[in-house]
Amino acid sequence: xxxxxxxxxxxxxxxxxxxxxxxxxxxxxxxxxxxxxxxxxxxxxxxxxxxxxxxxxxxxxxxxxxxxxxxxxxxxxxxxxxxxxxxxxxxxxxxxxxxxxxxxxxxxxxxxxxxxxxxxxxxxxxxx
Numbered sequence: 001x002x003x004x005x006x007x008x009x010x011x012x013x014x015x016x017x018x019x020x021x022x023x024x025x026x027x028x029x030x031x032x033x034x035x036x037x038x039x040x041x042x043x044x045x046x047x048x049x050x051x052x053x054x055x056x057x058x059x060x061x062x063x064x065x066x067x068x069x070x071x072x073x074x075x076x077x078x079x080x081x082x083x084x085x086x087x088x089x090x091x092x093x094x095x096x097x098x099x100x101x102x103x104x105x106x107x108x109x110x111x112x113x114x115x116x117x118x119x120x121x122x123x124x125x126x127x128x
Contacts, residue, residue, distance in 0.1 A: 002119030007063065010053040011045035011125055018042075045125035049104050055113055055123060057097035064098040073115045075099070080122060083107030103127045 022029040034042050047053060056064045057075055067074055075096040079087045083105045090100040096115075103109060106127050114120030 002114070002121050003059070004115070004118055004121070005058040006113050006121045006123055007056040007058060008045055008053065008123055008125065009056065010051055011047045013043050014046050016042040016044040045123075047103070047125065047127055049106055049127055050102060051127075053101040053103070053125070055099040055101065055111065057113060057115075059097065064092075064095055067094050067096055070097070070115070073118055075113060075115045078112045080110040080112045082109040087111065 016034070018032045018034050020029050020032045055077060059065050059070070062069070077089050077099045079085075082103075084103075084107075087101060087103060087109065090102075092098040092100065099113065101111070104127075108124070108126050110122050110124045112120050112122050
């Protein structure tokens, strides 16, 4: 269990719809990838190619604390899933808890953010 949370800035939160479908002449119908739960609206983060996104770790209620406040347990990020092999990130000097991304390839991404002895959080988003 992580001992921090992550905020994602620079995206729009939109309802995710994924209806069942079939290409013309194709059978059977392909089911929706959503797992319906009564009263639940599925949401997702979206952004445009080239937009600047910021991942901000929240530790004990402090957003993007400086590295000097992390007791040596600095943050790192990695690409879990995406249309590219690597997603370049830019770290704010002295703040591993703030990572700046600028994805340019459209697709579905999952970014991991974690730290030693602190667990990890996976952050999904879509780029159009």
